[in-house]
Amino acid sequence: MKCYIGIDLGSTTTKAVLMDEDYEVLGQGITNSRSNYATAAAVAKQEARIGARLTLFSRGLGSAAGGGDMAGIMEEIELSIRLEQFLEQLEDLHETCKSHAEPGATGLLEALDEVFGRIEAEAPGLFQRGAKRKSDFFRDIAGSRVMQIGEDVAKQTGVSFDQLLNTYDKSIIDVENRPPEGGLAEKFQHCLGRVIERAPEFDLSEEKVQAAMRDALDVEIEETYVVGTGYGRVTLPFPKEHIRSEILCHGLGAHVMYANTRTVLDIGGQDTKAIQVDAEGIVENFQMNDRCAAGCGRYLGYIADEMNMGLHELGPMAMKATKTVRINSTCTVFAGAEFRDRLALGEKREDILAGLHRAIILRAMSIVSRSGGINDEFTFTGGVANNEAAVRELKKVIQENYGDMTINIDPASIYTGALGAATFARRALDN
Amino acid sequence: MSAAKQPTEVVKEPSMLKQKAMIADNYDKLTGAGESGRKVAATYVPGNLNELLMCFDMLNNLPEINAIQNGMRKQSGKMIADAEKMGLSEDVCTYVKADLGHMAKGAIAPNGKPMPVPDLLLLSYTGCFTFMKWFELLRDQYGCRTAMLHVPYEGDGETTDNMRQYVVKQIKEEVIPALEEVSGVKFDIDRLRENLKNSAAAEENFVWVLQSAKNRPSPIDAYFGGVFYIGPIFTAFRGTVDAIEYYKLLRHEIEQRIAAGKGPVTPEGEMGEEKYRLVVEGPPNWTSFRDFWKMFYDDGAVVVASTYTKVGGVYDYDGFRHDPARPLESLADYCLGCYTNRNLPERVKMIETYLEEYQADGLLINSIKSCNSFSAGQLMIMREIENRTGKPAAFIETDLVDPRYFSPANVKNRLESYFQMVDQKRHGGGSAHRAA
Numbered sequence: 001m002k003c004y005i006g007i008d009l010g011s012t013t014t015k016a017v018l019m020d021e022d023y024e025v026l027g028q029g030i031t032n033s034r035s036n037y038a039t040a041a042a043v044a045k046q047e048a049r050i051g052a053r054l055t056l057f058s059r060g061l062g063s064a065a066g067g068g069d070m071a072g073i074m075e076e077i078e079l080s081i082r083l084e085q086f087l088e089q090l091e092d093l094h095e096t097c098k099s100h101a102e103p104g105a106t107g108l109l110e111a112l113d114e115v116f117g118r119i120e121a122e123a124p125g126l127f128q129r130g131a132k133r134k135s136d137f138f139r140d141i142a143g144s145r146v147m148q149i150g151e152d153v154a155k156q157t158g159v160s161f162d163q164l165l166n167t168y169d170k171s172i173i174d175v176e177n178r179p180p181e182g183g184l185a186e187k188f189q190h191c192l193g194r195v196i197e198r199a200p201e202f203d204l205s206e207e208k209v210q211a212a213m214r215d216a217l218d219v220e221i222e223e224t225y226v227v228g229t230g231y232g233r234v235t236l237p238f239p240k241e242h243i244r245s246e247i248l249c250h251g252l253g254a255h256v257m258y259a260n261t262r263t264v265l266d267i268g269g270q271d272t273k274a275i276q277v278d279a280e281g282i283v284e285n286f287q288m289n290d291r292c293a294a295g296c297g298r299y300l301g302y303i304a305d306e307m308n309m310g311l312h313e314l315g316p317m318a319m320k321a322t323k324t325v326r327i328n329s330t331c332t333v334f335a336g337a338e339f340r341d342r343l344a345l346g347e348k349r350e351d352i353l354a355g356l357h358r359a360i361i362l363r364a365m366s367i368v369s370r371s372g373g374i375n376d377e378f379t380f381t382g383g384v385a386n387n388e389a390a391v392r393e394l395k396k397v398i399q400e401n402y403g404d405m406t407i408n409i410d411p412a413s414i415y416t417g418a419l420g421a422a423t424f425a426r427r428a429l430d431n
Numbered sequence: 432m433s434a435a436k437q438p439t440e441v442v443k444e445p446s447m448l449k450q451k452a453m454i455a456d457n458y459d460k461l462t463g464a465g466e467s468g469r470k471v472a473a474t475y476v477p478g479n480l481n482e483l484l485m486c487f488d489m490l491n492n493l494p495e496i497n498a499i500q501n502g503m504r505k506q507s508g509k510m511i512a513d514a515e516k517m518g519l520s521e522d523v524c525t526y527v528k529a530d531l532g533h534m535a536k537g538a539i540a541p542n543g544k545p546m547p548v549p550d551l552l553l554l555s556y557t558g559c560f561t562f563m564k565w566f567e568l569l570r571d572q573y574g575c576r577t578a579m580l581h582v583p584y585e586g587d588g589e590t591t592d593n594m595r596q597y598v599v600k601q602i603k604e605e606v607i608p609a610l611e612e613v614s615g616v617k618f619d620i621d622r623l624r625e626n627l628k629n630s631a632a633a634e635e636n637f638v639w640v641l642q643s644a645k646n647r648p649s650p651i652d653a654y655f656g657g658v659f660y661i662g663p664i665f666t667a668f669r670g671t672v673d674a675i676e677y678y679k680l681l682r683h684e685i686e687q688r689i690a691a692g693k694g695p696v697t698p699e700g701e702m703g704e705e706k707y708r709l710v711v712e713g714p715p716n717w718t719s720f721r722d723f724w725k726m727f728y729d730d731g732a733v734v735v736a737s738t739y740t741k742v743g744g745v746y747d748y749d750g751f752r753h754d755p756a757r758p759l760e761s762l763a764d765y766c767l768g769c770y771t772n773r774n775l776p777e778r779v780k781m782i783e784t785y786l787e788e789y790q791a792d793g794l795l796i797n798s799i800k801s802c803n804s805f806s807a808g809q810l811m812i813m814r815e816i817e818n819r820t821g822k823p824a825a826f827i828e829t830d831l832v833d834p835r836y837f838s839p840a841n842v843k844n845r846l847e848s849y850f851q852m853v854d855q856k857r858h859g860g861g862s863a864h865r866a867a
Contacts, residue, residue, distance in 0.1 A: 231840065245848035248855065271841075283852045285817065288845060290828040290838075370810060370826075 002224040003052070004429070006421025007044060008249065009037050009232030012269035012297065012383065016044035017418040018052045018221070019426055023256075027051025028415050032137045034176050037232035042179045049221060050081060053188060057216035061209065073195070075129060080191035082136075083127035089138045089175060090120060096171040102163065111150075111159040112167065118153075119145045135310065139176055143168075185217045227425040229417050231270070244424050246417050247275055247286045253420030254379040255281025258408040262375035265368055265394075266416065267384035269297040272364050274371035287371035295330035295363030297383050302335040303356060307349065314353055318389030321354035330363045354389060361393040365401070374398060377406040381416040385409050444696070446681040450662055453677065455542065457667050461490055462544035470614045473549040473569065476743045478557030478582050478766035480606065482626035482670035482753065487614035491667040492549060494565070498529040500541055502717030502832030510536070511833050524561045525801045525833040527568070534572060548573050551613045553606065557582040558742070558771030559804040578609035582766045588777045590767045598763035624755035626670035627762075631752045636678035637664050638747045643685050644735040645789055648705035650688035652695040654734035655724040658715060665743030669753075697728045706731030707853055710785045712738045712778075712812065713797035713805050716829035719837045723829070726839075726846050734795075736785035738778065741770035748781050771804045778808075779815045786820050792853045794824040795846075800836050823856055825849035 001020060008015040014037070016029045029047020033040045058074050094116040101108045119142070126133055126141065135141060146168050154161035192213050196206055228236040229249040236243065254264040255277055264275040272295060276284040289296065304311045325347050329338055335356075342352045368374060378398065384390050391409060398405050410416070443451075464471050471490045474480070484491050501507045510532025511525055517535065519528050533539075538546040552575060554566045563579075570577050580601050583594050607618050640660055644653045651657070660681065668674040688694075694702040698721055709727075711734045716723050727734070745751060745768050754761040770778070782794060794816050798806045813824045827845045830836035 231844070245844065245851050247844075247848035248851050282855050283823075283848070285813075285824065286845075286848060286852075287826060288841070290841065372814070 001219055001222065002429075003221050004224055004422050004425035005045060005048065005226045006249070006418040006423070006425055007041050007226065007228045007230075007236070008246065008415075008417035008421060009033060009041060009228065009230035009236070010269055010383075010417070011231050012301070013414070014040035014044045014230070014232070015415050015418040016041070016048040017415050017422040018045075018048040019422040021426070021429075023423065023426055025419065025422070026055045027053070028412065028418065030136075030414065032139060033232065034139075035173075036177045037235045038237070039177050039179055040232070041228070041236060046180055046184075050078075050184065052221060053184065053216050054078060056219055057188075057213055060212035060215045072129075076195045077191055079127045079129065080194050081187060083124060084187050084191055085180065086123055086127065086138060086141070087120065088181065090116065090123070090142065092178065093142060093168075093171055093175045096174050097167045100167050100170040102167075105159075105163055107157050107159045108163055108167070111153050111157045111164060114153045114157070115146060115149050115164065118149050135312075139172060143172065188213060188217060225425040225428050227421040227428070229421045241428075242425075244421055247273060247288075248283055249417045249420030249424065250381060251275045251277040251283040251286075251420065252281045252423050253416035253418070254381060254408075256419055256423055257410050257413075257416065258377060258379050260377045260406070261379040261408065263368065263371075263373070263378045264416075265364055265378070265380050266382040267295075267297055267360070267364055267380075267390070268382045269301070272296050272367055274364070274368040276372045276375065285371050287367050289363075289367060294332055295360045296332070299330060299332045299335050299360060300356075300384070300387070302332055303339055303353070306336040306339050312386070315357075315387035315389040317350050318353035318357050319350075319392070321348075321350040323351050323354070324358055325351045325355035327352070327355040327359040330359045354393075357387070357389040358393045358397075360384070361390060361397050364394075365397050374402045374405055377408055379408040379410075379413075381410070381413040383414055385413040386411075444680075444684050446677060446684055447659070449673075449677050449680055450659065453663065453668060453673050457490075458540045458542045458544075461492055461547060462540050462542060464490060464547040470550040471547050472551045472553045472610075472613075474553040475555055475557070475559070475562050476665050477559065477769040477771060478555035478580070479666075479669075479743070480553065480555065480580070480602070480762060480766075481667060482623055482630055483602070483606070483610065483762065484553070485626050485670050486619060486622045487610045487616045489551075489610065489614055492546065493666055494530045494569075495526050496666055497533060497538075497540075497546070498526040498832050499717050501529055501533060503720055504541070505718065505834070507532075507718060507832040508834040522801065524565070525831050527561060527565045529832045530565070531568060531572075549575055551575060551609060552577040553609075554579045555582060555766060556580060557766050557769050558584070559802075561804070576609065576613060578606050580606055580766070582772060585767060585773050585777070588774050590764060594767055595760055595763045598766060599759045602759050602762060620758060623758045627753040627755040627758055629672060629675055630664075630670045631754065633664055633669065633674040633678045634746050634752050636675075636682045637661075639682055640678065640685060641736070641740065641747050643689060644733075646689050647708075647790070648692070648694040649708065649733050649735050649789075650685050650693060650695065652697075652702075652724075652728075652734050653740060654711045654715065654737040655697075655720075655727065656695050657734070657737055657740040661740045661743060664746075695728075695733060697724065699725070699728075702728045702731075702733065704731050705733050707793075707850055708733060708735045708789065708791045709793060709795050710734070710736045710738075710782060710789065710791045711795050711797060712782060712809065714739045714742075714799055714802065714831060715797065716837050717832050718830075718834040719839065722839060723837070723842070726843050730847070730850050732846075732850060735789040735791050738770055738782065741781075743769065745770055745773075745781075748784065775808045775811060779812055779819075782812065782816055783819055786816070786822055791822070792857070793822040793849075794820075795849060796824065796826045798826060798828045800828065800830045801833065802831060823849070823852050825852070 004019045006017045014031055014033045018027045019025050027048040028051055029044040031040055031043040097112050150164045151161055227242050227244055228238050229244050229246045233243045250264055250266045254261045266273045272289045275286045278284050300314055301311055304314055325342055469490050471492055472484055473492045476493055476495050481491055507529040511528040513532035513535050514528035540546050552566050552569055556562055611618055643650050663674040663677045694705050744765055751768055796809050796813055798809050817824050827842050
């Protein structure tokens, strides 16, 4: 079948959306951008292809699932595939670490075996329904587990922890930059078998399920047209007409998600964009932060590092605030200093965080007003749109300045740019 | 794929060689002033009184031009850092800082020789309010005589006779006596008339050059190429025979380009297909001038009219010419009419006219971080133009000569977005299920 792919190469994450001829999104994928955009694009695209297979499978299964919980089945299968991929990369990391281990370092190889053995053993638990993961990216999960388990193993075996960590540091970039292996069909079959085995409550007719899976896998997913966008777009091996500015992609993506959108705010890793679109999704005007990334997603990233927390833990903590500490500067470079300064004054972490979130939103709103203000409906996109504390502040500020407005935030808003790019790819066919 | 053709060997056209020789000669005269005994006036581009200075055999040294030269030769970053060490803050106009940093290092001209200490600071206070502060600093450094010409801002959007007479009175009572005293030469109004006649002749061809951009394709880029075309008429050559010859040569070359159906010449040779016709408001960035220009011509964007090429005098919009029959009055009218001395509604009207007359696709604003006389009000200008013309406008932010404030990725991102926005508008765009 003909398929259209949009890839958004952001500074932090790379996203892909795969769409069919009828503008239906079949799959979407996301990965960290690393320092290698080509690999990031390949990984995101493969993730989107997996998503597409699952969608096709789910469509094919339709009535075959005898009244079971369809969403549950799909989630199980997806988690199972993620586990499979994780284990594959973990094995690669293990082998790479061994090849990078300093020759003659006593006990290092054995210690590595122990560390990776333990991670492998706990992995299925990480990919269970309802399990909480710090991140969905291999690097983040593997990194934090190697740190934690490595420390323990180092203590027990007397191997130097620094040596373990050094070996990991040398290896992770290699592993990350190796595009994932193919063999999707086998992986799917394997996972399906595991789900059927593990979840008898779904009441699946194995024969029908296998048939649906075979059908889904048999469909040829043809990459008819690919459009790239985002900061890394020029590095994609595409001719120029396959590259679109992220401003246009975000504008169109938001329009596809919410047809009445007139103003779009996107807060990404290193830029903040305010875009005005017309009834057709055509960009009328836009403003961005200038040379300085103050108040962008990366600002929160620095704060998270400063607090030794995961990026997605910041929002929930800020939600616990009982007051909002006033923060004026959103300078990313000074983020750490601002935070420590308030802490030294005796403010609570959650109250400071609430202030930081408000500061980001105020800065973004200044960019919005320069682009022409907020016109109904307003759509908020980008990684920061997933942060509940940022959303709460945004709603407050909009209410204070513009009154009642329809505010759209899609749970999949991080894919807005890629969705716009995929739509451009699909449209290109008609031209 | 680049719209520009494969880089070809750029052949310097006679007008380019002529201008180069004129500039080199002027720097030689300036740096040789000690030997020749000629007196030097430092003055600014907007509202400069070059024809009058020539009546006193004086040389004209323009600090902004030195800053631009140093910016384009990638020297200004260090000079600005030096000026900041001297205590000038980050927000100060970077022309000022580049100039003071340049002086601190011996004010070496492009010919490798030191610039002379001026004998007179002739402050034409036109449009830019930083000029006065700048000359205060220079006066402090040089300890030389200062003459000030206060040109009232055209707050109501027009030149009144009152304003004109106020400027004429100052020229008569303040400026001319100062020039006579410093130079030891007696003022001769016939000499001024002769110079003004030369100016008007050059201005005629200069306007023809600017208006050649109404052709499709435009044979010139009226911003990136335009900054070279304004050189003689804005600086030390207005009123000279050299300037007349320069514009004749230039006009002849452009006539040939039009006849051959050619677009502008870029630093990489002939420009490819003309895809976008733009009007640009605001000065260019000088430190990354070529990279900045490349972002335009690589995408087939040509600037058909710009406001920056009007800072040293507006000749096309309302037909002003220096007039030997009204020598002092026409100098006054010239000073009053410079672009940044006009109020915002006038600037909007001028841009609107350009968009229409040059059949442009839209307006692009290059907002300069350290230039308030240009940047204040630009968002309003943009909104107003969008409302009046329905054409797309966009905003980019750079600086004059501070290399730290040019972010290529950011500028390119906005420019590409803007060009695609123009495309989208042109093709009607459409909702998800319509053609792009």
